[in-house]
Amino acid sequence: MHTFRTHTCGALRKQDVGATVRLSGWIHSVRDHGGVIFIDLRDHYGKTQIVIDPKMSFYQALDRWRVETVVCFTGLVVARTPETVNPKLATGEIEVAAQEMEILGEAEVLPFQIAKEEAAPEALRLKYRFLDLRREKLHENIMLRSKMIAEIREEMLAMGFLEYQTPILTSSSPEGARDFLVPSRLHPGQFYALPQAPQQFKQLLMVAGFDRYFQIAPCFRDEDARADRSPGEFYQLDIEMSFVTQDDIFAILEKLIYHIFTKFSKKTVDPAPFVRIPYREAMSKYGSDKPDLRNPLRMMDVSEVFANSGFNAFAQAVKNGGVVRAIKVPGIGGSQPRKFYDDMIAFAQSVGAKGMAYIIWTPEGEKSPIVKFMSASELAKLREMASIQTGDVMFFLADKEAKVVGIGGQVRTELGNKLGLIDPNVFKFCWIVDFPMFEPDEETGKIIFSHNPFSMPQGGMEALQTKNPLDIYAYQYDIVCNGVELSSGAIRNHRPDIMYKAFEIAGYDQEVVDERFGGMIRAFKLGAPPHGGIAPGIDRMVMLLADEPNLREVIAFPLNQQAQDLMMNAPAEAEMKQLRELRIIPLEPELKFEETFKRLQNEAVKIREAETAAREAAKS
Numbered sequence: 001m002h003t004f005r006t007h008t009c010g011a012l013r014k015q016d017v018g019a020t021v022r023l024s025g026w027i028h029s030v031r032d033h034g035g036v037i038f039i040d041l042r043d044h045y046g047k048t049q050i051v052i053d054p055k056m057s058f059y060q061a062l063d064r065w066r067v068e069t070v071v072c073f074t075g076l077v078v079a080r081t082p083e084t085v086n087p088k089l090a091t092g093e094i095e096v097a098a099q100e101m102e103i104l105g106e107a108e109v110l111p112f113q114i115a116k117e118e119a120a121p122e123a124l125r126l127k128y129r130f131l132d133l134r135r136e137k138l139h140e141n142i143m144l145r146s147k148m149i150a151e152i153r154e155e156m157l158a159m160g161f162l163e164y165q166t167p168i169l170t171s172s173s174p175e176g177a178r179d180f181l182v183p184s185r186l187h188p189g190q191f192y193a194l195p196q197a198p199q200q201f202k203q204l205l206m207v208a209g210f211d212r213y214f215q216i217a218p219c220f221r222d223e224d225a226r227a228d229r230s231p232g233e234f235y236q237l238d239i240e241m242s243f244v245t246q247d248d249i250f251a252i253l254e255k256l257i258y259h260i261f262t263k264f265s266k267k268t269v270d271p272a273p274f275v276r277i278p279y280r281e282a283m284s285k286y287g288s289d290k291p292d293l294r295n296p297l298r299m300m301d302v303s304e305v306f307a308n309s310g311f312n313a314f315a316q317a318v319k320n321g322g323v324v325r326a327i328k329v330p331g332i333g334g335s336q337p338r339k340f341y342d343d344m345i346a347f348a349q350s351v352g353a354k355g356m357a358y359i360i361w362t363p364e365g366e367k368s369p370i371v372k373f374m375s376a377s378e379l380a381k382l383r384e385m386a387s388i389q390t391g392d393v394m395f396f397l398a399d400k401e402a403k404v405v406g407i408g409g410q411v412r413t414e415l416g417n418k419l420g421l422i423d424p425n426v427f428k429f430c431w432i433v434d435f436p437m438f439e440p441d442e443e444t445g446k447i448i449f450s451h452n453p454f455s456m457p458q459g460g461m462e463a464l465q466t467k468n469p470l471d472i473y474a475y476q477y478d479i480v481c482n483g484v485e486l487s488s489g490a491i492r493n494h495r496p497d498i499m500y501k502a503f504e505i506a507g508y509d510q511e512v513v514d515e516r517f518g519g520m521i522r523a524f525k526l527g528a529p530p531h532g533g534i535a536p537g538i539d540r541m542v543m544l545l546a547d548e549p550n551l552r553e554v555i556a557f558p559l560n561q562q563a564q565d566l567m568m569n570a571p572a573e574a575e576m577k578q579l580r581e582l583r584i585i586p587l588e589p590e591l592k593f594e595e596t597f598k599r600l601q602n603e604a605v606k607i608r609e610a611e612t613a614a615r616e617a618a619k620s
Contacts, residue, residue: 287409
């Protein structure tokens with residue numbers, strides 16, 4: 001018989017009754033039924049009930065056992081009586097009558113319970129992450145992640161892609177987020193950077209002729225905490241393809257996404273092709289470039305109705321160059337108390353609105369604090385524009401367009417949540433397309449790049465030469481699921497002449513482009529194919545499939561929101577010996593400049609002395 005187990009804790013079935021088996025695992029729970037002890041023994045594969053008779057020689061040792069102790073049992077598989085069968089367990093028709101027991105790893109008092117799924121502070125959970133990972137839901141999330149990645153690899157290979165690895169130690173990126181820098185010992189004073197993404201390398205692979213690339217790629221960004229991102233590091237499905245159009249990339253990703261989400265979830269998934277929404281339409285209707293299409297509510301422009309209205313607050317807003325946007329909510333007019341409207345106004349104000357108006361259409365007519373300021377023709381126009389029926393409600397916001405759009409998007413989401421309009425059992429996908437290539441700088445008014453400066457402009461060189469820059473769109477796109485952006489992507493600008501012209505419009509001359517992006521420009525001058533790609537976030541996909549509220553619930557060992565690893569105590573101070581090897585001397589902010597300078601001088605002397613001693617030792 002095997003030293004530790006003949007079966008896993010999820011393997012035994014009714015047909016195994018009568019067999020002598022050995023199981024090893026963690027004590028999940030202990031129950032005393034009149035002297036007979038019942039233990040749920042757990043391992044990676046499941047749970048098995050162990051029964052310990054008081055006559056057993058090891059019975060007395062039970063007093064010092066704690067849950068989560070690792071134990072090995074040898075015993076006889078017996079059938080449960082019909083009334084004790086547990087249909088919730090795969091092993092629920094049997095139990096093991098213990099004949100031998102060996103403690104393999106004793107557990108001390110736990111910082112929090114595992115079996116009861118009790119709430120514990122996140123800091124404590126992250127400090128004892130190896131314990132937290134024993135919890136059923138989190139354990140399943142990490143297994144889901146592994147299975148999903150394996151399935152992605154299989155599908156990508158089946159579609160003709162090959163996986164290539166790109167460097168982890170690379171050069172600092174001139175654009176994008178802040179890099180994590182890695183000092184070089186062999187080249188004092190010089191630094192590598194951890195890749196924010198394999199962007200340049202995957203494009204260079206296309207220039208090198210590899211055609212279809214993918215990689216489950218680690219990415220590193222030294223960013224401040226953001227609710228929708230994992231600080232420090234994350235993984236993405238990095239994809240690049242040669243000789244493709246935007247439609248080709250959409251087709252590949254839609255096929256993959258539909259397969260993955262239908263395989264690993266019971267929710268309804270949008271079939272391909274996914275809805276395509278131009279960026280400006282998304283902002284206008286949904287107040288967001290990552291709209292949750294499960295929410296049926298939309299914004300509409302009703303500025304013309306209020307331009308000459310007696311409701312002075314809105315009329316003045318339009319006169320000053322602002323807009324009035326409305327959100328129609330069908331059929332709630334007779335079902336919501338006054339407090340609902342007061343709460344919605346308070347919410348709008350909490351996210352930056354000066355106020356919010358509403359009109360309720362009832363069988364008796366329109367009800368609203370603002371109706372007395374409006375003419376019958378204005379109310380009729382609203383009814384016509386929004387196809388208003390009795391019982392419908394409209395909410396109104398007025399201000400500068402950018403502000404109204406942002407606030408309106410949040411109000412739309414709040415209404416959807418409050419009214420239960422968002423179906424939790426569906427995945428709705430969309431593409432956001434036609435991103436503006438350029439936009440005016442808010443402070444200077446100068447033309448700057450709107451998003452990715454390396455995207456191909458729609459219309460190519462001709463568009464750059466003949467169109468108003470603010471009317472030029474880029475072949476740039478985002479894929480969104482249930483209000484979560486999974487990825488951005490683009491058809492790349494592989495033509496040096498078009499790239500120089502695009503940067504010229506944004507205020508950069510050719511010398512600056514050659515200096516800052518010389519590696520890519522050189523490659524493109526030596527024969528580059530049209531190419532494009534995308535990189536969906538692995539963490540975000542698993543988060544959606546696992547129905548979890550944040551990314552830390554689908555990452556085995558995440559950092560906290562302050563980018564700290566509480567379990568391994570990272571980041572931490574380095575030893576002075578390590579810093580000297582790297583020619584790094586940490587500055588202490590509390591020291592005055594003169595003291596810091598003297599300390600630096602002393603450290604430099606020590607380094608020179610150490611180098612001299614090393615050279616003398618080498619000679620001898």
